[in-house]
Amino acid sequence: MRICVIGGGLVGLATTLQLRREFPGAELTLLEKEPDFGRHQSTHNSGVLHAGLYYKPGSVKARMAVHGIRLMTEFCRSHGIAHEICGKLVVAVDETEVARLKTLLERGTQNGLKGLRWLNRDQLREIEPHAAGIAAVQVPEEGIVDYTAVVQAMAADNRAGGATLLTGARVTAIRREGPQGWVVASTAGEVRADFIVNCAGLHCDRVAELAGEQRSTRIVPFRGEYYQLKASSSGLVKHLIYPVPDPTFPFLGVHFTRLIHGGVEAGPNAILATSREGYRKTNLNLADLADALTFGGLWKFMRRHKAMCWEEVVRSFSKRRFCASLQKLVPEITEADLEPGGAGVRAQAMTPAGELVQDFELVERPDALHVLNAPSPAATASLAIGEEIASRVRRLARK
Numbered sequence: 001m002r003i004c005v006i007g008g009g010l011v012g013l014a015t016t017l018q019l020r021r022e023f024p025g026a027e028l029t030l031l032e033k034e035p036d037f038g039r040h041q042s043t044h045n046s047g048v049l050h051a052g053l054y055y056k057p058g059s060v061k062a063r064m065a066v067h068g069i070r071l072m073t074e075f076c077r078s079h080g081i082a083h084e085i086c087g088k089l090v091v092a093v094d095e096t097e098v099a100r101l102k103t104l105l106e107r108g109t110q111n112g113l114k115g116l117r118w119l120n121r122d123q124l125r126e127i128e129p130h131a132a133g134i135a136a137v138q139v140p141e142e143g144i145v146d147y148t149a150v151v152q153a154m155a156a157d158n159r160a161g162g163a164t165l166l167t168g169a170r171v172t173a174i175r176r177e178g179p180q181g182w183v184v185a186s187t188a189g190e191v192r193a194d195f196i197v198n199c200a201g202l203h204c205d206r207v208a209e210l211a212g213e214q215r216s217t218r219i220v221p222f223r224g225e226y227y228q229l230k231a232s233s234s235g236l237v238k239h240l241i242y243p244v245p246d247p248t249f250p251f252l253g254v255h256f257t258r259l260i261h262g263g264v265e266a267g268p269n270a271i272l273a274t275s276r277e278g279y280r281k282t283n284l285n286l287a288d289l290a291d292a293l294t295f296g297g298l299w300k301f302m303r304r305h306k307a308m309c310w311e312e313v314v315r316s317f318s319k320r321r322f323c324a325s326l327q328k329l330v331p332e333i334t335e336a337d338l339e340p341g342g343a344g345v346r347a348q349a350m351t352p353a354g355e356l357v358q359d360f361e362l363v364e365r366p367d368a369l370h371v372l373n374a375p376s377p378a379a380t381a382s383l384a385i386g387e388e389i390a391s392r393v394r395r396l397a398r399k
């Protein structure tokens with residue numbers, strides 16, 4: 001069996017690891033276009049280990065998140081990777097949010113999270129003395145991690161296990177060879193495979209199209225921008241402080257995250273990116289922009305959520321507005337406490353009807369599997385996603 005994995009982010013690397021377990025004798029090749037692994041979403045994120053509080057019970061996301069955090073923390077423990085289960089607080093600031101927070105608590109309980117606790121205002125202040133809010137849910141299983149170290153460890157394990165990992169290998173064409181095989185052409189040469197697994201993140205829809213799929217759902221890139229708290233203010237946040245998210249969107253809302261190597265980050269917002277790999281406001285990729293603007297789904301989305309889209313644009317350019325969002329959670333924060341941080345771009349699938357795909361989407365074909373939506377918490381859940389993919393490849397390969 002020859003299997004070719006396209007994309008060397010956390011999902012592709014974890015999938016290759018789990019494929020090795022499922023198919024010990026297989027010829028495994030991973031193709032990554034960048035000079036190193038995990039250069040995109042996998043290392044441009046909040047660095048949080050999510051336990052599965054938010055996701056609809058029974059969804060692939062809920063299943064993968066709950067199992068995934070256990071696999072990921074075990075991986076970190078066994079590889080000596082810096083991580084800390086510091087716990088998270090989701091904070092409600094008014095009565096409407098309290099009602100939504102109750103729903104989240106029920107969801108988390110149904111999803112099997114352990115130790116969830118409802119906190120009143122005083123209990124919240126004991127844990128986070130500077131947090132606003134009239135109620136909160138404490139999620140003790142969640143934490144923070146060094147995903148860059150996870151990427152490196154997964155790449156090393158894959159190589160030690162005999163997989164061939166190629167960098168500088170951008171997949172440019174995929175064609176059939178015979179009734180069952182594939183030839184995957186890349187900038188590092190051709191790979192012949194019986195099965196392909198597409199884990200190309202921000203480009204997964206394009207890679208799927210190379211393999212003959214229709215691009216009905218489209219990746220729409222949403223940039224998330226961060227500020228960092230100045231060292232003198234980082235004492236205002238002890239753990240992770242999250243708002244109650246708007247259930248209409250898969251984004252969690254700007255939050256405070258302690259970083260594993262020190263410091264506190266605030267963000268990310270969610271604004272349409274003018275380049276799929278554009279980490280700065282000024283990055284413009286005409287092909288990416290044209291791709292987004294010629295997609296009817298995006299226009300329907302923007303029409304339906306006009307106010308939210310406009311607010312995100314304003315907040316992206318106005319530090320004052322960004323700070324105001326943060327002050328809902330920690331009122332003492334001022335603009336002077338914030339300095340510009342990094343950014344990440346989310347690969348978010350959108351349907352032609354303009355709906356954001358909420359669940360993970362794994363599309364099966366007899367000799368291919370395409371990961372067409374793997375947004376947050378896919379970093380945490382990568383090993384569980386990889387395990388799921390390996391067992392699906394086993395089932396498909398038997399047919």
Ligand SMILES: Cc1cc2nc3c(=O)[nH]c(=O)nc-3n(C[C@H](O)[C@H](O)[C@H](O)COP(=O)(O)OP(=O)(O)OC[C@H]3O[C@@H](n4cnc5c(N)ncnc54)[C@H](O)[C@@H]3O)c2cc1C
Pocket residue numbers: 006007008009010011012031032033034037038039040041042043044045046047048049050169170171172199200201202203204207223224268343344345346347374375376377378379380381
């Ligand atoms: C701002 C932000 C915050 C987030 N916060 C969190 C968090 O705190 N916790 C969490 O669990 N998740 C978080 N996420 C989500 C998480 O980071 C992603 O879901 C996860 O990293 C997806 O991994 P991936 O391997 O699918 O994608 P990627 O990491 O983007 O990897 C895809 C890879 O495919 C390669 N590729 C693309 N096209 C080709 C091609 N043609 N040929 C070869 N290679 C190709 C790319 O170069 C890339 O390396 C966040 C995401 C963002 C953007």
